[in-house]
Amino acid sequence: MTRLTRQDIYDTAKQLSNWGRWGDDDQIGTLNNVTPDDIVAAAGLIKKGKTFPLGLDLKQKIQSGLFGGRWNMIHQMLATGTDAVVGAQDGDGKAYLRYADDAINLPCQVGTQWDALCHIFLDDKMYNGYPATDVTVQGAARLGIEHVRGKMVGRGVLLDVARWKGVDSLDDGYPITNADLDGCAAAQGVAIAKGDFVILRTGHQERCLASGDWTGYAGGDAPGLSFETAHWIKAHDIAAICADTWGCEVRPNESDEANQPWHWVVIPAIGISMGEIFYVKELAEDCAEDGVYEFFFTAPPLHIPGAAGSPINPQAIK
Amino acid sequence: MTRLTRQDIYDTAKQLSNWGRWGDDDQIGTLNNVTPDDIVAAAGLIKKGKTFPLGLDLKQKIQSGLFGGRWNMIHQMLATGTDAVVGAQDGDGKAYLRYADDAINLPCQVGTQWDALCHIFLDDKMYNGYPATDVTVQGAARLGIEHVRGKMVGRGVLLDVARWKGVDSLDDGYPITNADLDGCAAAQGVAIAKGDFVILRTGHQERCLASGDWTGYAGGDAPGLSFETAHWIKAHDIAAICADTWGCEVRPNESDEANQPWHWVVIPAIGISMGEIFYVKELAEDCAEDGVYEFFFTAPPLHIPGAAGSPINPQAIK
């Protein structure tokens, strides 16, 4: 396959750009594609009253040092039952409270997560043309995750590419093409519509869970979306793109001149919200069983002003 | 008012106990009250396609040192745009990625949050009779927040007690009674049903937001539920009780022999999930405007095995 040049990336970004489409001060990108009617219609997909939580266990040690100095979540107790039972919380014995309390320390993108629109730059720019320098150690003055805190609601669609291909997991390096996306959707009997939250299943995460080996999952080779799917995303005007992998995009990448070339286009140029490390095992099994691959979807990020991402526990409700 | 004795608390806990009601190995308490049909019915409440995110801005400095050594969230950047534009992320200039990344460090209950059922002990016991010693520095072996990660879905009901009382905010120390709850519901034209997620508005949080002064909000005096409402909660078999205050319960407390006496009963004995520090301003305004105080509600906790709570951004969808 021909390798993408830097110029290819710039050209595609320019071609697919949504800058200005929703106003010069837009902060939410393709989430503008979701209308109130879409949400009402999505509610109609709740028919069994069955909820699938899509957040991966945050104590899985999925980071192995390949990217950005991220660490696995640290969970620490501020108050324990063992302290309580020896009376250490009772003070003078008059009016105490015996309780457990705790704290967490985690990179916003350590596990199941949304990328904020400020997460990826195209050279010196962010989505909608905002300068990358809007992101300082104080956080993102623009395009932080707070802008979408009430926007992650709508119709979800699972594209179970692995199952459609008849494998437990796609191979690392397998590039999911536009034809794959269309073929899988057709086989599943679901049509991708404007405003959809599209969730891909490659089987990569379940492979790691089954083996207990996460080496390379976060930042190494992986199956994932090929560069051409940027066109598919723009053409379908979906709301968000999500996957069970670390980064949605195929790795090794299709370019020698950019790390994550597809990211360079879909976040800063198209302005799409990206969900990663989704745990979809039970959801996928249920969809395979009842043949229904659409559902009500909501994945509220935490309200962290200026954040470049947020840990989430998305809910697919059928 | 007569002050509650320790024995009063024990007696009420015994009277209202749900221990064993849903099996000796139950981990979710009153969330058992929500049926699949309840969820389907709740979906029918989505009529306008309007979403209200109920997570308070995590950068509000609401902790002032009154309780448990909790600190305000620390948000730190792992990658910035200012670094990007000077080329600090470009390595050898071949295949780089320019991006923003960040991390958060926060007590699980620093802002809008769920208490896990392991959060409060009744002497040496947790809900369902589990020993408090199940909670060590490794986290909670039982009753951690992970058990409810797909259970926070159903019908939400706002009881806007402050508005019903005609005030911007109830006074600190005001004890919300069973009569208040019933009166408010009746005035709003909504009947509390089994499996409901009940959310109270006292106005306390909005008072702090308006003044910019959070002194005492977290752990000081506050309006809130009186001890007798434990009976109301059990009688209505609701799923969860939530409020815009730090701790739902009225402070100063109604007992000299326990800190948070109502907590001693409702979490360990009744097994109710408690939501705190909910931001309900726009939701309450909308309810007042359209007269509809019920909605689809979902508030997924993060998937943190063994956690005594979780930060959340609840979604009320009408």
Added chain:
Amino acid sequence: MTRLTRQDIYDTAKQLSNWGRWGDDDQIGTLNNVTPDDIVAAAGLIKKGKTFPLGLDLKQKIQSGLFGGRWNMIHQMLATGTDAVVGAQDGDGKAYLRYADDAINLPCQVGTQWDALCHIFLDDKMYNGYPATDVTVQGAARLGIEHVRGKMVGRGVLLDVARWKGVDSLDDGYPITNADLDGCAAAQGVAIAKGDFVILRTGHQERCLASGDWTGYAGGDAPGLSFETAHWIKAHDIAAICADTWGCEVRPNESDEANQPWHWVVIPAIGISMGEIFYVKELAEDCAEDGVYEFFFTAPPLHIPGAAGSPINPQAIK
């Protein structure tokens, strides 16, 4: 008093600059002033075998939100005795270890600390002319604290200005002048020499410790060195300047055109290591008692490559 203009600051910086003095690749500034002979001579000051640890208790809540988003140290346990005694550390009971373990999370400059030479910029430059952009979220590529990890050894001299002035504490806003420094040294019978680690006592910290009120200590008004002392520092070629205050420099500052104008000169231009928040109570009392204000001094920073500072527990040994 005439207020300092920005130009005054630039002019003084230029006049006192040590850029290039110790080579174009120098990383330690005025610590070059300490010779091996100075260290041997300083050892001769150890006559009583008495050690004064100068690190302030890190659990004092000295940060009150005035500067830079710093938080008070968070100390958390990873293993406790209460867990141990209930057997929670014993595994299968064969070959266990019962132990305590813990972790700390702190700004490098939250308490008693060294400023690294990269801590303060003069516009776009650091000491020795290095570009400020050498400091990214990855840390400082130049002038990090690691360069001085074996350099904080020599003769220490306490200038107990407060005691010399006959007060428990100098007033906030009191500017210590060159005449004060000389007068105090003379009264104490000690001559400041090249390579000395000079430690000032203003009494500010002891005032806070006595009252239990740290409001304003970190970043508010304080007694401290006046701008003119930059000349004194350069003239004496001392190794380091330290104080019992948050920032050594008098506050309110002597300029409307710079925050911490003295800092603009002494760190980036002179290249001096600065020690702050030193706890000197017992040391000062001992010096007053025996009349000896010089001692062996060592204050090793932690070996943190790229750090802009380090928590320390300096030792004055007489």
Added chain:
Amino acid sequence: MTRLTRQDIYDTAKQLSNWGRWGDDDQIGTLNNVTPDDIVAAAGLIKKGKTFPLGLDLKQKIQSGLFGGRWNMIHQMLATGTDAVVGAQDGDGKAYLRYADDAINLPCQVGTQWDALCHIFLDDKMYNGYPATDVTVQGAARLGIEHVRGKMVGRGVLLDVARWKGVDSLDDGYPITNADLDGCAAAQGVAIAKGDFVILRTGHQERCLASGDWTGYAGGDAPGLSFETAHWIKAHDIAAICADTWGCEVRPNESDEANQPWHWVVIPAIGISMGEIFYVKELAEDCAEDGVYEFFFTAPPLHIPGAAGSPINPQAIK
């Protein structure tokens, strides 16, 4: 070799116990062995004015998940030069400060460190008979590191066992015997005295530094002190025992009935301060060159009340 039974450990602990030796309220154990005269005498060892910092680079990724949930230090910037140069720190442009600032998050024993006397329990007891339950999530009420904050000063002696044995590094599992200690000291021409800070070089750490592979260093197999050296330690009444390894003690351990059996004795029974992960390369080379294995030693822990350990950067000064 006969494997140690639990009873062997208890018997040795009882035989070597220092409980009560320095009073029922003693908090510093064998550091009582250091007298003011010892400190004065040690000062006389400073003859060259040469300082060796013994703190290992805290950015070495030495933790590989084998023990206690410890993580490698996280170093994060609160203020950067890249932010400064784009003007992000300048506010309204009047009186700003351009600066770098940072924070660290680390287990107290992640790198070069002191164990506090509360670090290891003998069943339910700590040194001097204090109950292990004194250590809660609030920290250690007794035997915390703060008690020794001015006590880590005296004569240091390096026992370069690896060099004496003629190897770059002792093999993992090699048990250093009493005969080794005595033989090495004799060959080096140094006599171990009461109150000494004894530092062992096994070469283990340098082996990891050279290879860049830290797998197993922290918590895996290692050369180290055999169980019998507990007798040697008691007999010599040294102040502290330190090494270039993770845990001083040989691993695999000499018992199937205890993890770290030697620790069970030397910390809780003898009450010795233990220093670990010391970086001794240049010190050892210098000692080999000049034949002088004694020096002035100081290794002040941070002033963290209730801590079970402290990161340090020890200084050996010759």
